[in-house]
Every structure is written in structure tokens, then in C-alpha cells.
Amino acid sequence: xxxxxxxxxxxxxxLGAAIAVYARTLPAVPGQQYGAAAFPxxxxxxxxxxxxxxxAKGWQQGRVALVTRTEWTRQPGALLAVFVTVLCxxxxxxxxxxxxxxxxxFAILLVLxxxxxxxxxxxxxxxxxxxxxTDYVFRSLLLVPLPFGVMxxxxx
Amino acid sequence: MDAILQAFGLVFTWQVLTxxxxxxxxxxxxxxxxxxxxxxxxxxxxxxxFFMDPIPAVGAMVTCAAMAIFAxxxxxxxxxxxxTPASAAYTNEAYAMTRKGEAETALGACVLFSAIGGLFGxxxxxxxxxxxxxxxxxxxxxxxxxxxxxxxxxxxxxxxxSPVKGMVSLLIGLLVATVGLKNASGVPRFTFGSTDLMAGIxxxxxxxxxxAVSEVMxxxxxxxxxxxxxxxxxxxIFRDWGGMLTRYWRQQIRGNxxxxxxxxxxxxxxxxxxxxSYAVSRRFSRTPEKYGTxxxxxxxxxxxxxxxxxxxxxxxxxxxxxxxxxxxxxVIGVLYVKGLNPGPTLFLFNPQTIxxxxxxxxxxxxLMIPLGWMVIKLARGLLRTxxxxxxxxxxxxxxxxxxxxxxxxYGIVIMLVFGLLGFFMEENDIPIAPCILGIVIGxxxxxxxxxxxxxxxxSLLTFVNRPIAAVLAVAxxxxxxxxxxxxxxxxxxxxx
Amino acid sequence: MIARTVLALGVAxxxxxxxxxxxxxxxxxxxxxxxxxxxxxxxxxxxxxxxxAGLERELGQPVSVVNRTGGSGVVGHxxxxxxxxxxxxxxxxxxxxxxxxxxxxxxxxxANYTPLALMNEDAAGVQVLADSEYDTxxxxxxxxAGSPAGTFRASGTGQGGIWHLAIAGLLNDRGIDPASxxxxxxxxxxxGLQDLMAGGVNLVPVSLVExxxxxxxxxxxxxxxxxxxxADLFPDVPTLSEAIGSDxxxxxxxxxxxxxxxxxxxxxxxxxALEAVYNSExxxxxxxxxGYGVRWARGDEFGTxxxxxxxxxxxxxxxxxxxx
Numbered sequence: 001x002x003x004x005x006x007x008x009x010x011x012x013x014x015l016g017a018a019i020a021v022y023a024r025t026l027p028a029v030p031g032q033q034y035g036a037a038a039f040p041x042x043x044x045x046x047x048x049x050x051x052x053x054x055x056a057k058g059w060q061q062g063r064v065a066l067v068t069r070t071e072w073t074r075q076p077g078a079l080l081a082v083f084v085t086v087l088c089x090x091x092x093x094x095x096x097x098x099x100x101x102x103x104x105x106f107a108i109l110l111v112l113x114x115x116x117x118x119x120x121x122x123x124x125x126x127x128x129x130x131x132x133x134t135d136y137v138f139r140s141l142l143l144v145p146l147p148f149g150v151m152x153x154x155x156x
Numbered sequence: 157m158d159a160i161l162q163a164f165g166l167v168f169t170w171q172v173l174t175x176x177x178x179x180x181x182x183x184x185x186x187x188x189x190x191x192x193x194x195x196x197x198x199x200x201x202x203x204x205x206f207f208m209d210p211i212p213a214v215g216a217m218v219t220c221a222a223m224a225i226f227a228x229x230x231x232x233x234x235x236x237x238x239x240t241p242a243s244a245a246y247t248n249e250a251y252a253m254t255r256k257g258e259a260e261t262a263l264g265a266c267v268l269f270s271a272i273g274g275l276f277g278x279x280x281x282x283x284x285x286x287x288x289x290x291x292x293x294x295x296x297x298x299x300x301x302x303x304x305x306x307x308x309x310x311x312x313x314x315x316x317x318s319p320v321k322g323m324v325s326l327l328i329g330l331l332v333a334t335v336g337l338k339n340a341s342g343v344p345r346f347t348f349g350s351t352d353l354m355a356g357i358x359x360x361x362x363x364x365x366x367x368a369v370s371e372v373m374x375x376x377x378x379x380x381x382x383x384x385x386x387x388x389x390x391x392x393i394f395r396d397w398g399g400m401l402t403r404y405w406r407q408q409i410r411g412n413x414x415x416x417x418x419x420x421x422x423x424x425x426x427x428x429x430x431x432x433s434y435a436v437s438r439r440f441s442r443t444p445e446k447y448g449t450x451x452x453x454x455x456x457x458x459x460x461x462x463x464x465x466x467x468x469x470x471x472x473x474x475x476x477x478x479x480x481x482x483x484x485x486x487v488i489g490v491l492y493v494k495g496l497n498p499g500p501t502l503f504l505f506n507p508q509t510i511x512x513x514x515x516x517x518x519x520x521x522x523l524m525i526p527l528g529w530m531v532i533k534l535a536r537g538l539l540r541t542x543x544x545x546x547x548x549x550x551x552x553x554x555x556x557x558x559x560x561x562x563x564x565x566y567g568i569v570i571m572l573v574f575g576l577l578g579f580f581m582e583e584n585d586i587p588i589a590p591c592i593l594g595i596v597i598g599x600x601x602x603x604x605x606x607x608x609x610x611x612x613x614x615s616l617l618t619f620v621n622r623p624i625a626a627v628l629a630v631a632x633x634x635x636x637x638x639x640x641x642x643x644x645x646x647x648x649x650x651x652x
Numbered sequence: 653m654i655a656r657t658v659l660a661l662g663v664a665x666x667x668x669x670x671x672x673x674x675x676x677x678x679x680x681x682x683x684x685x686x687x688x689x690x691x692x693x694x695x696x697x698x699x700x701x702x703x704x705a706g707l708e709r710e711l712g713q714p715v716s717v718v719n720r721t722g723g724s725g726v727v728g729h730x731x732x733x734x735x736x737x738x739x740x741x742x743x744x745x746x747x748x749x750x751x752x753x754x755x756x757x758x759x760x761x762x763a764n765y766t767p768l769a770l771m772n773e774d775a776a777g778v779q780v781l782a783d784s785e786y787d788t789x790x791x792x793x794x795x796x797a798g799s800p801a802g803t804f805r806a807s808g809t810g811q812g813g814i815w816h817l818a819i820a821g822l823l824n825d826r827g828i829d830p831a832s833x834x835x836x837x838x839x840x841x842x843x844g845l846q847d848l849m850a851g852g853v854n855l856v857p858v859s860l861v862e863x864x865x866x867x868x869x870x871x872x873x874x875x876x877x878x879x880x881x882x883a884d885l886f887p888d889v890p891t892l893s894e895a896i897g898s899d900x901x902x903x904x905x906x907x908x909x910x911x912x913x914x915x916x917x918x919x920x921x922x923x924x925a926l927e928a929v930y931n932s933e934x935x936x937x938x939x940x941x942x943g944y945g946v947r948w949a950r951g952d953e954f955g956t957x958x959x960x961x962x963x964x965x966x967x968x969x970x971x972x973x974x975x976x
Contacts, residue, residue: 001580001583002583002584003584008324008584012324019331022346026341026343026345027341027343029341029610029811032609032610032614033609033613033614034605034606034609034614035341035343035606036339036340036341036343036345038602038605038606039330039334039339039598039602039605040331040334040345040346043327043330043331043334046323046327047324047327047331050320050323050324050327053320054320057320070583072374072377072378073377075377075378075379077379078377078378078379079377081373081376081377081379082373082376082377082579084376085372085373085376085551086373086572086575086576088551089369089551089555089568089571089572089575090572092555092568093565093568093569093572096565097565101556105552105555108548108551108552109548109549109552112376112547112548112551113544113545113548115376116376116379116380116544116547116548117379117544118544118545122545126545126549130548130549130552131552134552134553134556137185137189138189138556138560141185142185142186142189142192142200142560143200143716143717144192144556144559144560144563145563145685145716145718146556146559153682153683195692196692198692199692199697199701199719202698202701203701203702203704203705206702206705206934206938293846293849293850294849294850294851295846295850296847296850296851296852297836297847297852298852299850336722336723337722337723337724337726337757338722338723338724338810340810340811340837341811341837342724342755342810342811342812342813342837344723344757351723351726351727351730351758352727354722354723354724354726354727354757355721355722355723355726355727356722356723358722422842422843422846475869476849476865476866476869476871477864477865477866477868477869478842478845478846478865478866479842482691482692485694485842486692486697486698488865489695489698489942492864492941492942492943493938493941493942494941495941497864497865497868498865499865499868499869500869500870501868501869562719562720562721562722562727563718563719563720564720564727564731603837603839606837607807607836607837607838607847607852610805610834610835610836610837611805611834611836611852611853613802
């Protein structure tokens with residue numbers, strides 16, 4: 001997905017304005033001229049300025065579609081792959097705590113391997129191996145508290 | 157002299173050497189895992205040092221930190237996921253080299269120049285620590301403000317196809333840095349009532365998202381095809397290194413000096429040093445157009461710089477007990493526990509101990525060369541693995557790394573959001589590097605601006621009425637004049 | 653290795669199917685997590701790690717120390733309060749738990765926790781440059797009272813942090829307007845001290861242990877200590893009551909807490925273990941070597957301590973205008 005300069009400028013204009021308006025609501029430090037609002041206001045205004053530059057560029061370019069589809073999106077399965085990848089991360093965020101790292105990681109790996117047309121045998125092997133190695137390295141060597149969920153602690 | 161001999165006796169024992177080697181391997185592992193930083197590697201060692209003698213305890217931490225900062229380059233070059241924030245500045249460059257089949261050269265440069273940078277910083281530490289520490293203590297918020305401005309100026313040198321898009325990227329970074337409670341006024345900003353957002357947006361998961369997750373998405377979209385280029389085997393590594401040393405000796409020295417200078421100032425750190433050096437390198441290069449396309453020059457300078465700054469961060473730490481970065485903060489604690497109280501007395505009353513610590517610094521940086529070389533050889537196996545197997549595993553690594561940064565699912569949320577943002581930015585030719593620079597430097601800039609204003613009751617004159625601050629301000633002005641001049645001349649030359 | 657992997661998988665599947673019961677007879681039968689609301693490299697992190705190592709020995713289970721940083725401690729303190737009250741997640745609470753809610757940053761108070769043990773307390777000190785013209789706290793306070801507001805500036809923690817409160821409370825106690833010494837927020841004690849050396853501020857009211865490096869280097873001196881008695885670290889520094897006859901006291905403390913409603917037996921087991929850790933030579937030596945003060949209070953006693961600290965902090969914050 002590619003935004004034209006005009007489209008990008010529009011997004012920035014609204015974002016910058018919203019930031020500057022939001023910054024007005026931040027409380028001032030008593031007795032000080034510059035407080036929490038100073039920087040966000042400056043950033044918002046700078047964004048608006050960038051938006052104006054982008055509008056000027058867009059105007060020079062003449063008529064271009066506001067949003068164009070990039071070349072890769074026309075490849076079969078490309079959008080699906082990105083969508084599934086994002087979905088996998090979201091699934092991890094919600095499921096890891098109740099279900100546990102090991103099953104969720106295994107499932108994500110299996111789905112992604114299959115998406116990339118890795119054969120079933122290889123997919124299962126690598127999903128199991130990668131999950132167990134990651135669990136061992138992070139939990140035991142690096143002491144990262146990966147969620148257990150319904151899983152008991154593996155023997156390490 | 158006697159003290160130096162005693163120091164050799166303290167260091168070259170089996171116990172110390174094995175401890176240091178083990179710590180080096182641990183540092184390599186932690187540094188190479190995205191999401192885990194050199195600081196965490198050092199913190200994880202703290203409980204172990206309780207049971208060690210002073211020299212192996214300090215040796216383990218020093219070696220571990222140095223190795224972790226270097227190891228951050230490895231996944232950066234191979235997988236486009238910087239292992240530690242200090243590698244983020246040249247991750248794109250090193251990855252571009254890998255795509256061209258030059259992974260071995262890129263990583264070889266990282267090993268060699270990391271080691272040299274670390275040694276340079278150590279030498280400065282050994283010979284000039286007390287005087288430099290005095291100098292660093294003259295820096296108040298005014299000076300830090302100008303330093304941060306100089307750092308931001310670097311964004312203009314990193315180079316973007318379109319300057320306005322570079323600016324947009326920088327602004328996104330600065331905006332991200334304002335989220336949360338960590339600002340001079342102690343006011344929650346952009347938190348919308350969320351406790352997680354109060355903590356702000358952690359830099360590490362954001363970085364994993366911007367670099368690694370966006371790359372995973374792109375590769376997945378393309379169906380994870382094999383690499384375009386076969387990896388070139390570097391025959392004689394020493395000839396390769398010799399070539400780089402003769403070709404880039406200027407860059408290397410400049411990187412060492414910049415890194416050392418930044419490291420000495422408490423509060424800045426290896427990540428800032430790497431960015432500044434990469435930008436300086438491009439600014440003064442004869443071939444700036446090659447930057448970003450897989451050109452080793454900038455890597456040489458930046459990787460020298462981050463390791464040099466790591467060593468020189470010890471200057472204020474050993475002389476005054478003021479930590480230069482979070483790593484030295486941890487080690488200062490251990491020094492006290494071991495009865496090696498930092499301060500001028502450490503240099504006077506315990507010379508053999510301080511020399512032993514210096515020897516370990518040297519040893520740690522020398523050890524980097526064989527261990528690093530070993531890792532590079534292992535890395536080749538990783539590059540031969542089909543990408544259809546590699547990419548899903550990398551995604552799981554990203555998830556775990558983002559989680560580990562603060563041990564919360566919130567890190568994964570940040571990673572995902574920034575993965576999508578990075579994906580979108582690259583689709584629209586908005587460079588990522590200025591955004592990360594903004595996240596790193598934004599808080600320093602804002603904090604020092606606001607505190608200076610509190611001190612001066614809002615008088616802007618205070619920014620230039622201290623000598624060092626005035627010098628820095630003039631330097632900044634000169635740089636801007638030169639930038640505007642070259643752009644102007646470049647345009648005229650282009651139009652005729 | 654393969655056999656082990658297969659075994660592991662078998663166990664995993666069996667457990668997933670619910671054939672292996674979760675709860676075992678004796679607490680603790682699996683590793684514990686100790687949450688630290690502050691980052692690696694700070695005093696709280698170091699203290700938590702030594703306590704963690706001690707608990708590991710006492711309880712016979714691994715204790716992983718987990719940093720949950722950000723939001724001036726709000727994030728980590730919330731994580732402790734929200735954890736499952738099963739004794740497998742505990743945390744180290746710091747003085748900020750009695751301050752954050754007064755500032756309107758969170759709803760959490762000491763009442764959201766099961767108090768287990770107070771492990772440490774460091775009183776605030778009043779540090780100035782070693783070559784400063786003020787040799788006693790009395791002369792410094794006189795100078796502050798006699799100068800226009802803003803002549804003296806202080807730093808050492810964020811806006812509304814414990815050391816900010818310490819100096820504001822001291823001034824308030826002496827009948828001086830707290831606003832006459834503006835607070836310059838800093839990332840922590842180290843950057844506050846750096847700014848003192850650089851001439852950016854005039855006094856840094858942090859704990860003695862934080863200023864230790866510079867005091868030992870002869871660059872900074874401490875004029876008084878806001879604690880009940882002199883510190884072992886620098887026994888020459890007088891307490892406030894000795895120096896100016898004030899009974900104003902404030903300090904940063906750290907203690908181990910669990911989420912609310914921890915089972916009675918689990919809490920007792922943890923308190924016993926913590927008491928053994930506190931009395932161990934390792935802990936005492938570590939704290940003495942680092943220069944930290946130690947203070948012990950168990951269970952309900954610690955709870956009362958937190959309640960009193962909360963009330964007095966709230967009162968002071970109200971008085972100096974830091975409360976919402």
C-alpha cells in the first residue's frame with residue numbers, strides 16, 4: 001500500500017493537529033514557562049509543516065491516485081501471508097498466558113511453515129525442535145519467565 | 157612496575173581465565189538474542205558474582221558486556237534484527253551486505269573493529285581517566301542539550317531519498333519518545349489511562365518491530381524465496397582484515413575517538429555513539445552514495461565507536477563512582493560489594509587491582525577476535541538454512557525477545573504495532589533510521605531543555621552563557637552552515 | 653537427548669490432558685518469580701537479586717528476579733498486585749507505593765498487598781559540594797531562608813520523587829516555603845549528583861549510599877541525615893535532630909510483598925524464609941559493603957509501617973503541594 005504525497009500530507013496534518021490540541025490539555029508545571037506540553041506541541045507543529053511541504057510536492061506531481069497498491073500485493077497469497085503473520089502474533093498475545101508458550105509457539109510455527117509450503121514432516125519436526133530449544137534457552141539459560149499456561153515445567 | 161607484575165599474577169590464573177571465557181560465551185549468547193541487552197546480560201551475572209573473588213567477578217561482567225555489544229551485530233547482519241540497540245545504527249547496512257553475499261566480510265569487520273574500538277577506549281581509560289572524568293563532570297543540562305542537538309543533526313546525514321520523509325520519520329520517533337510518565341514534569345502523556353502506556357514505549361520491542369518483524373512480513377509475502385546471492389567465502393581472513401585496516405584507518409580512528417568521547421559523558425551510551433559515528437562517517441565519506449547499499453565503510457566506524465564508548469563509560473565510574481551507563485551502574489554495585497570502592501583511592505591504594513581490571517579489559521577485547529570468528533563460521537550454517545524454515549522461527553524469536561524486554565505481553569503489542577508501522581514506512585520510502593534516532597535522543601533533548609529552563613526561569617540566554625555550552629552551540633551552528641552551504645552548492649552544480 | 657525430549661513431550665501431553673494434578677502437597681513445589689518495579693543497575697534491583705539468591709537457598713526452589721519497569725514504578729507495583737495470590741509471584745515494593753496514589757497516578761496503595769518483610773531503609777541526606785561555604789545544615793537553611801526564591805536549586809530524582817519530597821518536607825518543617833528551592837527533575841541520583849558537580853544545582857538530598865562515591869572522593873559533603881540515627885556508612889554525618897533539633901524523618905525503604913489475600917500458611921513460610929535471609933551473613937555483608945541500611949519488620953508490623961509511611965507521606969505531599 002503506497003500513499004501519494006497528498007495522502008501522506010493529509011494523514012500528517014490531522015496527526016500533527018491532534019497532537020498539538022492534545023498537548024494543550026497537559027498540565028503546566030507551576031511557575032514554569034515550559035512544561036510537559038512544550039515538546040508535543042513542537043512535534044505537532046513540525047508535523048503540520050511537513051504536511052504542507054508534502055502538499056506542495058503533491059501539487060507539483062499533478063494528479064496521482066491517493067493510494068496505490070504496491071506490486072507485491074498482486075502476487076497470489078502475498079496479502080494472505082502478511083495477514084496470517086499478523087494474526088499469529090495477535091494469537092500469541094492473547095493465548096500465551098492461558099495456554100502456555102510451548103503449545104502456542106508450536107501452533108504458530110506449524111501454521112507459518114505450512115503457509116510457506118514446507119512439507120508436513122519437516123514442518124512438525126522443526127516446529128517441535130524450535131519450540132523446545134527456545135523454551136530451554138530462554139527459560140533456563142536466560143531466566144525469562146515464559147508463560148507456562150496449562151503446561152507443566154519441562155525437565156530443565 | 158611491581159604493581160603491574162602483581163596484576164598479571166592476579167589475572168593469569170585458571171580460575172580467572174575460565175570464568176572470563178565462560179562469561180564471554182554467555183555474553184555472546186545474550187547479545188545475539190534480540191530483546192536481551194548487554195545490561196540484562198550483566199544483571200543476570202550479579203547473583204553469580206556474590207560467590208566469586210573480586211577479580212574474576214569484575215572480569216566476568218566486563219567481558220560479558222563487551223561481548224554482548226559485539227554480538228548484537230550478528231543477528232543484525234544476518235537477519236536484520238539488531239541484537240542490542242547499539243547495533244541498530246548499521247543494521248540495514250550490514251544486512252544489505254549479507255544480501256549481496258558479503259556476510260563474512262561484514263561480520264569480520266564487526267569483530268575486528270569492535271575489538272580495536274574496545275582496546276582504544278581501554279587505553280584512554282588507563283592513561284587519562286582522572287583528567288577526563290574531571291572534564292565530564294563539567295557537563296550540566298545546557299551542555300547535554302547541545303550534545304543532543306548535535307546528535308539529532310546526525311539524522312540529516314544518515315541520508316534519505318527525500319529529506320521531508322526523513323524529517324517525518326524523525327518526528328515519529330520523537331513523538332514515540334514522549335509517550336508515558338518519564339518526562340521532566342512527571343505528567344502522564346498520551347497514556348489514555350493505561351498503566352502499560354505509562355511506562356512509555358520501550359525502545360527494544362519497537363526496534364525489533366521496525367527492523368525484524370517488518371522484514372519477516374515482507375519475506376512471508378514473497379513466499380520466503382531463497383537468497384538472491386550465494387555467500388562469498390572469505391579465503392584468508394587476515395588479508396581481508398589487513399585490507400580494511402589500511403583502507404579505513406581514518407574512519408576507524410574517528411569512530412574510536414567519537415565513541416570514547418560519548419562514552420565518557422554519563423547518560424549517553426553505546427547506541428548514541430554508533431548513530432553519531434555512522435552519520436559522521438557518511439558525511440565525510442568520498443562515496444556517500446554507497447551508504448545503505450551494503451558498504452562496509454560506515455560499519456567500520458560505527459562498530460568501532462560503540463565498543464569504544466563501552467570501555468570509556470568506565471572513566472567516570474571508576475574515578476567518581478558515577479555510572480556512565482546502566483552496565484557500569486551494575487558493576488559499580490559489585491565493586492562496592494567486593495571492597496573495590498570506586499574513587500581516586502582505587503587508583504592510589506590498590507594499583508595492582510586496578511591494573512588487573514585494566515588487563516581484563518584488554519583480554520576481553522582480544523578474546524572477541526577468536527570467539528567472534530568462530531561465531532561467524534557457525535553463522536554460515538544459518539544462512540544456508542532455507543528461508544521458509546528460518547522466517548517463522550525468527551518470528552517466534554522476535555515474540556520471545558519483545559516479551560523478555562520487560563517480561564510482559566505489552567512488549568509484543570509494541571513489537572507488532574511497530575512491525576506494521578515499519579512495513580508501512582518502507583512501502584512509502586520513509587527511512588527507519590531517523591525514527592530510531594528520535595526515540596533514542598528525544599528524551600535526552602527534552603529533559604535537558606526543560607531542566608535548563610527550570611534552572612534559568614525560562615531565560616533562553618542560559619543555553620550559551622557557560623563556556624562549554626557556548627562552544628558546542630557554535631559547533632552546531634557551523635555544522636548547519638556547512639550543511640546548508642553544501643546543499644546549496646550541490647543544487648547549483650546540479651542545475652548547470 | 654532424544655529419549656529426554658520424548659519423555660518431555662509425553663509429560664507435556666499428559667499434563668495437557670489433565671492427568672497430572674497441578675497442586676502438590678508442599679509449598680513451594682515450583683519456581684518463584686520476584687518482580688522488581690525498577691530497572692537493572694539500580695539499588696532496588698541489586699537488593700532484590702541478593703534477596704532472591706537467599707530465598708532460593710531457603711525455599712529450595714529457583715527464584716527468578718523479573719524487572720517490570722516504567723511509569724515511575726507504577727507498572728511493576730501493579731504487576732505484583734495483580735499476580736495470582738498463590739505465593740509463586742511476589743515482589744519488592746518501594747517507598748513509591750505510598751506516594752503514587754496521592755499524585756493520582758494509580759489507585760494502588762499498600763492495602764493491595766500482603767506485607768511480608770521490610771528489608772531495608774535508607775534515610776535522605778543533604779549533600780552539597782565539598783568546597784561549599786556552608787559547613788552546617790543550620791547555616792545552609794538560614795541562607796535559604798534569607799535569599800530570594802530560586803537562589804538554591806535541588807535535584808536527585810524525578811518531579812515528586814522521594815528525594816524531592818525529602819527536601820520539600822524539611823523546608824516545610826522549618827517554616828520555609830518549599831517553593832523557594834525549585835526542584836530540577838533528574839533521571840536519578842547519579843545524574844543529580846553530576847549536575848551538582850557541574851554547577852547546575854546547589855544541593856542534592858539523596859541517600860548517603862547514592863552519594864557515596866563522590867563523598868569518598870572528597871568532592872561532596874553531607875550536612876545532615878533525615879533518619880532516626882546516624883548511618884554506619886558515614887557515622888560523622890549528624891541526624892537532623894542533632895544538627896537542627898528537627899524531628900523530620902524520611903527515607904526510601906524496600907520490602908517484600910505478595911498480592912493481597914496470600915494464604916496464611918504460604919505467607920508464614922515466606923516470612924520465615926525472608927527472616928532467615930535477612931539474618932544471613934550474606935545479606936548483612938552485602939548490604940554493609942554496598943552501604944545500604946538494613947531494617948527489619950515482619951508481616952503485620954511491616955503493614956503498620958507502610959500504613960504510617962503512607963499517611964505521613966500524604967500529609968507532606970499535601971503540605972508542599974505535590975498531591976493531586
